[in-house]
Amino acid sequence: MSTESSNRTGSSLKASMKHLQNPNVISLGGGIPLSDFIPFDEVILRPPSLENLKEGNKTRSTSKTTLHATKHDIADGTSVYDLSVALNYGQGCGSAQFMRWITEHTEMVHDPPYADWQCSMTIGNTSAFDMCLRMLTEPGDCVLADKYTFSTAVETAVPIGISFVGVDMDHEGMLPESLESVLENWDPDAHRGARKPCVLYAIPTGQNPTGTTQSLQRRKAIYRVAKKHDLIILEDDPYYFLQMDAYASPSEDGPVDSAIKSPADFFKKLVPSYLSLDIDGRVIRMDSFSKVISPGARLGWITAPQQLIERYKHHTDVSTQSPAGLSQLAIFKLLDEHWGHAGYAEWLMHLRAEYTRRRDFLVSTCERYLPSKIISWEPTRAGMFQWIKVDWKQHPDAKTKSADLLEEEIWLESISTGALVGRGSWFRASADEAHDEVFYRTTFAAAPLPKIEEAVKRFGETIRKLFKLEEES
Numbered sequence: 001m002s003t004e005s006s007n008r009t010g011s012s013l014k015a016s017m018k019h020l021q022n023p024n025v026i027s028l029g030g031g032i033p034l035s036d037f038i039p040f041d042e043v044i045l046r047p048p049s050l051e052n053l054k055e056g057n058k059t060r061s062t063s064k065t066t067l068h069a070t071k072h073d074i075a076d077g078t079s080v081y082d083l084s085v086a087l088n089y090g091q092g093c094g095s096a097q098f099m100r101w102i103t104e105h106t107e108m109v110h111d112p113p114y115a116d117w118q119c120s121m122t123i124g125n126t127s128a129f130d131m132c133l134r135m136l137t138e139p140g141d142c143v144l145a146d147k148y149t150f151s152t153a154v155e156t157a158v159p160i161g162i163s164f165v166g167v168d169m170d171h172e173g174m175l176p177e178s179l180e181s182v183l184e185n186w187d188p189d190a191h192r193g194a195r196k197p198c199v200l201y202a203i204p205t206g207q208n209p210t211g212t213t214q215s216l217q218r219r220k221a222i223y224r225v226a227k228k229h230d231l232i233i234l235e236d237d238p239y240y241f242l243q244m245d246a247y248a249s250p251s252e253d254g255p256v257d258s259a260i261k262s263p264a265d266f267f268k269k270l271v272p273s274y275l276s277l278d279i280d281g282r283v284i285r286m287d288s289f290s291k292v293i294s295p296g297a298r299l300g301w302i303t304a305p306q307q308l309i310e311r312y313k314h315h316t317d318v319s320t321q322s323p324a325g326l327s328q329l330a331i332f333k334l335l336d337e338h339w340g341h342a343g344y345a346e347w348l349m350h351l352r353a354e355y356t357r358r359r360d361f362l363v364s365t366c367e368r369y370l371p372s373k374i375i376s377w378e379p380t381r382a383g384m385f386q387w388i389k390v391d392w393k394q395h396p397d398a399k400t401k402s403a404d405l406l407e408e409e410i411w412l413e414s415i416s417t418g419a420l421v422g423r424g425s426w427f428r429a430s431a432d433e434a435h436d437e438v439f440y441r442t443t444f445a446a447a448p449l450p451k452i453e454e455a456v457k458r459f460g461e462t463i464r465k466l467f468k469l470e471e472e473s
Contacts, residue, residue: 001311005135010314017091035071035084043069043083043326047334050346067333081332086325092316093309094121094301094323098332102301108341109267110276110285110303117281118309120316122300123323125236125286129201130156131315132234132284135308137162142194144182145201146174148387148427148439150208150236153201165197166429171378173204173212176221183229200231204274206239206383209427209441213243213382216271223277231282235274238288238300239383241348243270244356247379250364263345266352281305289331291384292351297327355384355445358452362386362444365453369460374467384445387424392438396468407438413466419458 019025045067073082081097093099103119106112122128137143139161145153147166154164168178179200186196202222204214214222226233260266275285281304288300302312322328335344363379363386370388377388392398392406401409404425411423424439444452463469 002135002138005311005315008311008314008318010317030089032089035087038071038083038087040083040087041070043329045330045333047338050339050343050350053350054346065338067338069329069333079337081329083329086329088325090322090325092120092313092321095325095328095332098328098336101332101336105341105344106275106287106301106303109270110273112275112303113277113279114281114305116306117303118306119301119303120309120312121323121328122286122288122302122316123298123320124290124300125238125288126152126156127320128286128300128302129153129234129236131312131319132286132302133157133160133162133199134315135311136199136232140192140194141199142191142197143199143201144179144197144231145429146203146207146210147429148210148424149201149429150203151426153236154429154431163191163194164201164429165191166433169210169212171212172218173207173210173214174202174218174222176218176225179222179225180228183225183231196229198231199234200226201234201236202274203236203239205237205271206242206380206385208239208383209385209422209424209439210387211378211380211383211385212387213271213380219272219274219277223274226282227280233274233278233283235283235285237273237285238291240270240273240287241292242352242355242384243382244352244359244380246381247360247363249367260349260352263342263349266345266349275303284308292348293331293334294327297324297331299323299327299331358444358449359386361449362442362452362456365456369453369457371460371463371467371469374463374469384443386442386444388440388442390438390440390463394467403436403438410438410462410466411440414459414462417458417462419455419462421459 016029020027047065047067069079069083069086071082071084073079074084081095085095099119099121102121106119133143133156142163142165143157144167145164147169149164149166157164165182167182168175183196188194204219206213223233260269273285274283284302284304286300286302289297290300302309304312339347359380363377366377366386366388374391374394375388376391377386380386390410392403395401395406397406407423407425411421414421422441424437424441425435427441428435447455
């Protein structure tokens with residue numbers, strides 16, 4: 001534990017709330033307003049029809065079902081969670097009602113192989129990552145991560161004095177032998193006096209930005225290195241349920257017919273998580289509803305050993321406090337009272353099919369419009385991103401301009417033609433290391449399919465113009 005985390009004792013006010021479990025205790029100690037003074041009496045939500053989605057009905061909402069919440073549902077016996085609770089102060093770990101569903105879900109999907117694991121709600125993985133950094137590191141420390149990693153994670157760490165050290169990757173993500181080499185040969189003098197790292201940051205599924213997904217064998221190999229060197233693994237896995245079948249080009253025999261016909265098939269096909277392999281209690285897993293329900297809800301959770309969860313709660317109780325009550329209530333109504341675990345699995349299967357279709361469309365569009373002699377890619381198997389590589393050394397000015405300068409010129413020219421992509425340099429874990437590659441991150445999640453096609457076409461025109469290519473037949 002860091003000095004900051006060791007010094008945190010949590011909130012004395014929130015700790016006193018445990019005494020209200022006794023119905024004979026009258027509270028005059030907390031500044032919790034009566035629900036009479038909260039100006040919302042009812043919330044009505046209309047979820048989509050899962051049956052219509054399975055049948056391919058794309059209408060905005062044809063469901064006749066509505067989900068209701070008032071201030072009196074608990075008193076009336078119609079629900080265990082209502083507005084009187086959701087709109088008031090709560091514990092940093094989230095509402096007990098929704099935590100029950102989250103814990104059940106975690107056990108069903110990951111079944112952590114040790115006894116004292118717990119969950120605690122978060123306001124998203126970025127906030128959870130920030131708190132975990134503050135728990136586990138000191139200013140001047142280094143965190144290990146993929147060579148290219150989530151830019152916001154790096155930008156979260158730098159202001160609090162934490163540096164990232166990139167580990168080499170291949171088509172499955174982080175290389176365990178590279179991770180081993182970094183740790184075995186750690187030289188504090190080469191890292192501004194930093195001690196040997198104790199934290200590994202991993203995005204194992206649909207990695208952001210590269211789209212790589214670690215196989216089970218790869219995860220086991222990395223876990224063995226973490227065990228040998230006593231690393232805590234921060235498993236940031238918001239794309240876990242967006243795992244796809246392999247891409248089949250339209251020029252081949254057609255798309256692969258997925259064998260997933262039921263929720264049981266769906267869960268069986270998922271690559272096991274680090275949490276499910278964690279026999280030592282060294283994984284802090286970060287899950288999120290952002291990619292599968294709503295980014296704006298700002299709702300997720302972590303799973304870790306009880307000792308780490310208690311430290312995490314000490315932080316949340318005096319910082320972010322409880323996740324937004326309306327978000328908790330809305331998603332609780334949807335997942336617990338309406339869909340249940342089976343219905344949620346159906347929704348995830350729908351998302352998987354939709355993102356697979358969008359991935360296939362983007363990759364096939366790249367095959368049509370991008371010059372293959374300059375641009376290459378490995379079709380992603382999960383997530384929302386397609387990583388593409390540009391052979392910048394074929395640029396007419398490659399002998400006089402650096403890779404970074406040409407990356408910027410291509411990016412600016414692409415914007416001028418009306419296509420915005422993410423620059424690969426934004427995602428470098430180790431910004432001060434020399435780089436001799438040019439990458440761009442594209443997404444198939446953010447635009448209608450016709451606009452995706454047009455954007456890829458424009459990017460291809462940019463490459464042909466700057467590389468002075470003849471029109472390909």
